[in-house]
Amino acid sequence: MRGRPIGAGKAGALLAAALLLTACDAGQKAAPAPPESAPSAEPASPTPTPTPTHRRLKPGAKGDDVKELQRRLKALNYDPGKVDGKYGPSTEMAVWAFQAVNRMKKKSTLGKSFWEALADPKEPRPVAKKREKHRVDVDLKRQYLVLYKGGRPRLITHISSGSGEYYCAKDRGATVPRCRYATTGTGDFRTGRRFSGWETSPLGRLYNPIYFNGGIAFHGALSVPKHPASHGCVRMPMHIAEYFPDLLGTGVPVHVRRPR
Template identity: 45%
Template sequence: MRTKLRGIVALGVVVGISCGLPVAAAADTPDTTDTEAVKGVVLRPGDRGEAVRLLQRRLHAGRYYYGRIHGVYDEQTKLAVWALQKSRRMMPQGEIGPQVWKALDRPFRWRPLVPEGGPDRVEINLREQLLTVYRDRRPVLFSHISSGAEVRYCKDGRCGNAITPVGNFRVSRRAPGWTTGRLGSMFNSLYFTGGIAMHGSTRVPLRPASHGCVRLPIETSKRLYEIVKIGEPVYVRGGFDWSRDRAAGGTRDRDRR
């Protein structure tokens, strides 16, 4: 592996988202040997190769990526990169370079939204559009999300407000696989208040776009469904920072369902 990566660098090849207090490091201190070899490599969605495979392995070790380690910078990889970038206070974008490689190597200490929360819980940060799962007070899964679009909507003669409620909740119902309702399709749904759930979606844009549910990448939702059970606390805090969306070129209504 190390030989292949040296070859990449030597040749100059650019492998090119319907509804605090510190805690222990999210992962063990990483082995920086391989990422040191690609610290100058820039990767973009669509790229393929050993550097992408390394990126996926490192994202998986950091609890951001749950897809296949196949060396293709696909949509699931991009969404995992966004989760990493947001957790480290970077502007989320698909292209990665030295800053992301460095973040993957740096020991990470996380500040919880609810320091006094239960040892096993889900935290949803609406401002950062980031979901974190804790086990024994340690973060074990990070995910980019897309929550309620905060607009008025009407569908089939019925209207409502696309808002993800803030507060303390518990998972009350689980629905495995794909289910389709009036507002669209949901995968591996974990309901935490009324008809609002955390669920996998094929559309998880870089901004709130749902009718109130919390959308996650499909592959991440599979892992979330495995580890989060009925009765688990779900803490929802914050509000979306629209200035950050505008800086990234977003609009309030794009991609709404």
């Protein structure tokens, strides 16, 4: 204050009172006095709840964005398995099927282009002129199949068909091996004989097979790689083969093509 100087006794008393007042502060520190013309402080806006970020995902990733991926794939009729937030083999194969339908390069690491495609996906293209309401379309070039129910896709899944390799094996009841190429023939067929559980054939074990072209069947397999690898059958992921026979009846049209 301007004017008469304050006496030492009075100044000491004021200082002691100030110290007593500032000791109530939680931080035990004296706060500086506000300026005479301090503006009124505006209330801080609440921090918005963060949404799952579309980070670069690799197999083995975990988190809310993986759950978002799994839910979105399910909504589009791809089956990534359990929605558990874990990027495992079942989710990876559903990703491959989505990339195939959307004419993208199949890769397991997901970046910006994948998330953009997932937000604006393409419908699978019919492979044949015949477009029955209940049918299966198999695209050998891109390695996926579509099960249609009521004229709409009910299930889209990754597959692995004939590798094209030359091999020799004995057929059932034969005494001499027969050699041939491991191909999945194109054409129009219908589903026929089926077997529940594991069936052992001369070429290996087939899970829940549904035959549609002689000895060629849809079936579950423990290995369904990104590339064609079978002896001619159409392999599919095990978690899908569990219920596939419940979706696909007998005598249902099957169109197998290798479109451009």
